[in-house]
Amino acid sequence: MASQTESTPRGRFITLEGGEGAGKTTLARTLASRLAGRGLPVLRTREPGGAPGAELLRGLMLQGPVAWDPVAEALLMFAARREHLAKTILPALEAGIWVICDRFADSTLAYQCHGHGLPESVFQGLMGVALGEFRPDATLVLDLPPEQGMARALKRGAPDRFERLGAAFHARVHAAFRVIAEADPARCELLDATRPPAPLAEAAMAALVSRLAELPA
Ligand code: TYD
Numbered sequence: 394m395a396s397q398t399e400s401t402p403r404g405r406f407i408t409l410e411g412g413e414g415a416g417k418t419t420l421a422r423t424l425a426s427r428l429a430g431r432g433l434p435v436l437r438t439r440e441p442g443g444a445p446g447a448e449l450l451r452g453l454m455l456q457g458p459v460a461w462d463p464v465a466e467a468l469l470m471f472a473a474r475r476e477h478l479a480k481t482i483l484p485a486l487e488a489g490i491w492v493i494c495d496r497f498a499d500s501t502l503a504y505q506c507h508g509h510g511l512p513e514s515v516f517q518g519l520m521g522v523a524l525g526e527f528r529p530d531a532t533l534v535l536d537l538p539p540e541q542g543m544a545r546a547l548k549r550g551a552p553d554r555f556e557r558l559g560a561a562f563h564a565r566v567h568a569a570f571r572v573i574a575e576a577d578p579a580r581c582e583l584l585d586a587t588r589p590p591a592p593l594a595e596a597a598m599a600a601l602v603s604r605l606a607e608l609p610a
Contacts, residue, residue, distance in 0.1 A: 401489035404434070405605055406482065408497040411535030412567050414542030414549075415586045416593065417495050420535065423594040424601070425493050431609065436485045439495035440473065444480040447473035463511040470501050471523040478524065497529060499573050499581075507569030508562050531604040533597050534574040535586035539563035580604070 407424070409417040425435045441451040450473040453459070454466065461469065474497070485492050498520055505511040537545075539560065574583040582600035586593060602610050 402607070404486040404488070404490040404492060405530045405607065406486060406492050406494065407601065407605075408494045408499065408529040408532045409535065410496060410499045410503070410532055410573070410581075411570055411586060412503075412537060412539055412542045412563055414544070414546035415535035415537040416545075416590065417535055419590050420533070420594060420597055421493050421495050423590065424597060427594070427598055428491055428493075428608075434488075434490045436481075436490050436492045437495075438477070438481055438492060440477060440497055440500065441470060442473065443477040443482070443494070444473075446476040446480070450476075463505055463509040464515060466509070467501060467505045467511050467515060467519055470505065471519040474498065474501075475523040478527065483527075494529075497532075498524065499532060499534070499570070502573060503566045503569035507572075508558070508566045529580060531601055532574075532577075532581040533600060534570050534581050534583045535593075536567075536571060536574075536583050537586040539567045541587065542567075 409421055411417055421437055425437045428435045440447070441454055442448045450469050454461065454469055454473075482492055482494070501520075502513070502516055506513050506516050543560075543563065571583060574581040582597075582604075584593060584596050584600065588596070602608050
């Protein structure tokens with residue numbers, strides 16, 4: 394018997410990346426409705442999290458009392474990511490659903506490696522174990538000076554993480570995302586996120602249309 398998935402084209406995996414307060418969540422919402430408006434089934438998800446076990450790990454990493462060792466934190470991030478991939482992302486893609494994910498492995502490279510000093514070889518090793526060859530089909534990197542991101546995030550009441558990590562950390566993360574985008578232009582588009590939401594969303598859609606052949610202009 395032919396299963397439904399045999400006739401359904403595989404969904405596409407789109408990730409949004411960037412520092413704190415860059416506007417990923419707003420953009421994810423807009424993109425989800427734009428894609429749905431073109432008749433595509435869409436799932437919006439996030440990391441760390443996006444599956445029950447991964448959400449438990451998110452609580453440990455973001456709200457728990459522990460200041461994690463960088464390798465331990467990276468192991469937890471990739472444990473959560475693996476769970477997210479296996480339980481949420483792959484089943485959705487196989488069912489033909491387009492998945493829009495707020496943060497993915499590029500965040501571990503930016504935050505744990507460039508921010509906290511985790512060796513990139515450890516990141517690459519963990520990525521191989523957790524993801525194999527799986528990568529996003531397209532990644533939108535929101536580029537916003539960290540002081541502007543901080544001002545936006547403080548408005549929505551998230552001062553603790555900024556106070557804990559400091560301006561120098563966020564400057565390293567910001568620079569890292571630019572390097573990541575420039576290193577893989579076929580997958581990544583660096584978007585000027587100082588723009589208001591509407592022109593940012595237009596630029597994001599154009600970046601997706603140019604990368605994903607199934608998406609009509
Ligand atoms: P969240 O509240 O979702 O922040 P944001 O809205 O900025 O995405 O918290 C996610 C936090 O986790 C954020 O500070 C970045 C951090 N993070 C990492 O350090 N490494 C990772 O691999 C991921 C996915 C997130």
